[in-house]
Amino acid sequence: MNSSNKALYPLIGSLLVVAGIFLGIFLGNGKSYNTSSAIEGKYEQKLADIIQVLDREYVDTIDKKILFEKTIADLLHGLDPHSNYIAAEDLAAMSESIQGKFGGVGIRFTIYDDTLSVVNVIGQSPAFRAGIQKFDQIINVDGEDIANVGLSNEHVRELLKGEEGTPVTITILRKGEKLEKKVIRGAVPIESISASYMLTDEIGYIRLGQFSMQSANEFYEAAIDLKRQGLRKLVFDLRYNGGGVLGSAVSILDAILEKGTPIVSTKGKNSPERVLYSESQPFLGHVDMAVLINSSSASASEIVAGAIQDNDRGIVIGRRSFGKGLVQQDIQLKDGSNLRLTVSRYYTPTGRSIQKPYNEDYEHYMMDELNRYENGELYELDSSLLVDSLKYTTPKGKVVYGGGGIMPDIFVPLDTSGSSTYYRRLQYANVFNEYSYQFARFHDMSKYRNVQAFDREFKVTEKVLSDFRKYAESKHDITFNEKEYQQSLERIRTSIKAEIARQRWLELGAYYIFNKTDNEINVAIKALQ
Known part of the structure; x- marks a missing residue:
C-alpha cells in the first residue's frame, strides 16, 4: 500500500472508536458482546461504506x-502499548516461541558465499536421522535451486519449516558429491537456556533468553547439573529476555523462594486482585542469587527480578528493566485472528507497579531504549527516578523504587569501551559469524576437549587477524581503518574467538568467551564473593 495511505489511519481509527467495532464480534469460545443489534448494524454499515468509498475513489490503490x-x-495501541490485534497468519509464528518448539528439520545454518551451509545438526532431529551433517551445503529444496540466487534467511525458513510429519527433499553438496535426502519434518525444540556452566568453583551461571512453556524444565535440569558441580551461588542472566510464559517464571521462582512467599499480584478494573505464591520447598533455597537485567528485560523477566529483590532473596545487577507490567488475555475471533487485550497490571510483592508510564504515542513508547541511551541513563544512575512517592520497603528494610521497570540494587553502566565505526560495521555485516564458520570448516576443532580447553589453548594470532581483515575487505568491502582497528583490537579478538567457539559448542561456547570480559558478570561475581 502507498505510504500516503497512512493519513487514512486516524480517520478510520476515530470511526472505530465511535463504533466500538469489537462489540458484537463473536468470539472463538462462543461468547458475544452484543449491545443493541440496531446500533451495532448502524456503525458496522458506516465503516463498511467508508472503506468501500475509499476503495473506489481514493487517489491510490489500497x-x-x-x-x-x-x-x-x-x-488498541491508543488504549495501551501492549493490547494488540494479531492476524491469523501471524499466530503460528508467535505460538512457536511460547510452545518452545516448531515443525522443521532441525538444523542451524548460515548463508556463506550465497550458499546455505549447515552449522549444526540437532541430535536425534529429522535432519540427523536423515544423515545430514555439519558443513553440508544445501543447494536444492523440493526442486528449487537455492545456491547463488541471493538467498535470504526468511526464505530458508519458509522452505524448511512446516507441519510435523510432512516430507521435504533436500539436495546437499558434501566434499564435491551431490546427495539427495528425504527428511520428514518433526518437532524441533527452541531452547530457552542459551548457556549454563560454572563461573568459579562455587558460582554457577544460567542465561535464559525467553520464557517458553519448556523453560522451567530446562532451568531445573541446568540447576541440578550445576549443583552436581558444586553450585553454591548463582548468576541468573535475564538480560535481553523480553518475557513470555508467566507460569514458567513462577515455576522457576518455586525453586528459589521459600514455600508461601508472594511472587506477584495482578489487579484490574474487571479483574479482582490475585496473588501468586511459591508452592514448593525450594531446592535452590540455600543458593545465593544475583540476577542480571537491562533495558531489554521485560515482563516475566521483571517479575522474576522483582520477586527476588522484594523478598530479599538476592541482588539485582545491571540497568533499569523495560517496564512492561500489563497482563494480556488472548481472545480468539471467528476468523482465527487474535485479540490480545490488556486486562490487569502486575505488581511486585512490595506493591510496586512494573509498568512504566504511557503518556506519549506508541512509537515514542517503543523507542524508550533509544531515549535512555540519548539522555544518558544507560551510563549513570538517573537519580530523578528515585523519588519518595515511589519508595517501597522490603521485609528486611531495603528501599526499592517503583515508577516503571525494576531498578537494580547495583547499577552497572553500559560498556562501550573499544567500540568504533569499523567494529560496528564488522558486526552489522555478520563478518565475525561468516569468518568463524569458514575457520571451523577448515581447521580441526575436535582437538579441544571442551570449551574450557579451547579458551586456554586457542589464540587469535596475528595470522588469524590478518586473514580476518582480508576477508572483511574482500567479501564485504569493509575498508581497513588502522586507528579504529587498534581502538577495537581487544573486542575484535574476543569476538573472533567467541564466534569460533560458537561453531563448536553453540551458544555455550560464545557466552563462555564473551562473559570473561562482561562487566555485569564480573560485578556479580565480586558481589557474590
Missing part, C-alpha cells in the same frame, strides 16, 4: 485488509 487490520492495531 489494500482493504491491511488498512482494516492496521486501523484495529492503532485503535
Whole structure:
C-alpha cells in the first residue's frame, strides 16, 4: 500500500472508536458482546461504506485488509502499548516461541558465499536421522535451486519449516558429491537456556533468553547439573529476555523462594486482585542469587527480578528493566485472528507497579531504549527516578523504587569501551559469524576437549587477524581503518574467538568467551564473593 495511505489511519481509527467495532464480534469460545443489534448494524454499515468509498475513489490503490487490520492495531495501541490485534497468519509464528518448539528439520545454518551451509545438526532431529551433517551445503529444496540466487534467511525458513510429519527433499553438496535426502519434518525444540556452566568453583551461571512453556524444565535440569558441580551461588542472566510464559517464571521462582512467599499480584478494573505464591520447598533455597537485567528485560523477566529483590532473596545487577507490567488475555475471533487485550497490571510483592508510564504515542513508547541511551541513563544512575512517592520497603528494610521497570540494587553502566565505526560495521555485516564458520570448516576443532580447553589453548594470532581483515575487505568491502582497528583490537579478538567457539559448542561456547570480559558478570561475581 502507498505510504500516503497512512493519513487514512486516524480517520478510520476515530470511526472505530465511535463504533466500538469489537462489540458484537463473536468470539472463538462462543461468547458475544452484543449491545443493541440496531446500533451495532448502524456503525458496522458506516465503516463498511467508508472503506468501500475509499476503495473506489481514493487517489491510490489500497489494500482493504491491511488498512482494516492496521486501523484495529492503532485503535488498541491508543488504549495501551501492549493490547494488540494479531492476524491469523501471524499466530503460528508467535505460538512457536511460547510452545518452545516448531515443525522443521532441525538444523542451524548460515548463508556463506550465497550458499546455505549447515552449522549444526540437532541430535536425534529429522535432519540427523536423515544423515545430514555439519558443513553440508544445501543447494536444492523440493526442486528449487537455492545456491547463488541471493538467498535470504526468511526464505530458508519458509522452505524448511512446516507441519510435523510432512516430507521435504533436500539436495546437499558434501566434499564435491551431490546427495539427495528425504527428511520428514518433526518437532524441533527452541531452547530457552542459551548457556549454563560454572563461573568459579562455587558460582554457577544460567542465561535464559525467553520464557517458553519448556523453560522451567530446562532451568531445573541446568540447576541440578550445576549443583552436581558444586553450585553454591548463582548468576541468573535475564538480560535481553523480553518475557513470555508467566507460569514458567513462577515455576522457576518455586525453586528459589521459600514455600508461601508472594511472587506477584495482578489487579484490574474487571479483574479482582490475585496473588501468586511459591508452592514448593525450594531446592535452590540455600543458593545465593544475583540476577542480571537491562533495558531489554521485560515482563516475566521483571517479575522474576522483582520477586527476588522484594523478598530479599538476592541482588539485582545491571540497568533499569523495560517496564512492561500489563497482563494480556488472548481472545480468539471467528476468523482465527487474535485479540490480545490488556486486562490487569502486575505488581511486585512490595506493591510496586512494573509498568512504566504511557503518556506519549506508541512509537515514542517503543523507542524508550533509544531515549535512555540519548539522555544518558544507560551510563549513570538517573537519580530523578528515585523519588519518595515511589519508595517501597522490603521485609528486611531495603528501599526499592517503583515508577516503571525494576531498578537494580547495583547499577552497572553500559560498556562501550573499544567500540568504533569499523567494529560496528564488522558486526552489522555478520563478518565475525561468516569468518568463524569458514575457520571451523577448515581447521580441526575436535582437538579441544571442551570449551574450557579451547579458551586456554586457542589464540587469535596475528595470522588469524590478518586473514580476518582480508576477508572483511574482500567479501564485504569493509575498508581497513588502522586507528579504529587498534581502538577495537581487544573486542575484535574476543569476538573472533567467541564466534569460533560458537561453531563448536553453540551458544555455550560464545557466552563462555564473551562473559570473561562482561562487566555485569564480573560485578556479580565480586558481589557474590
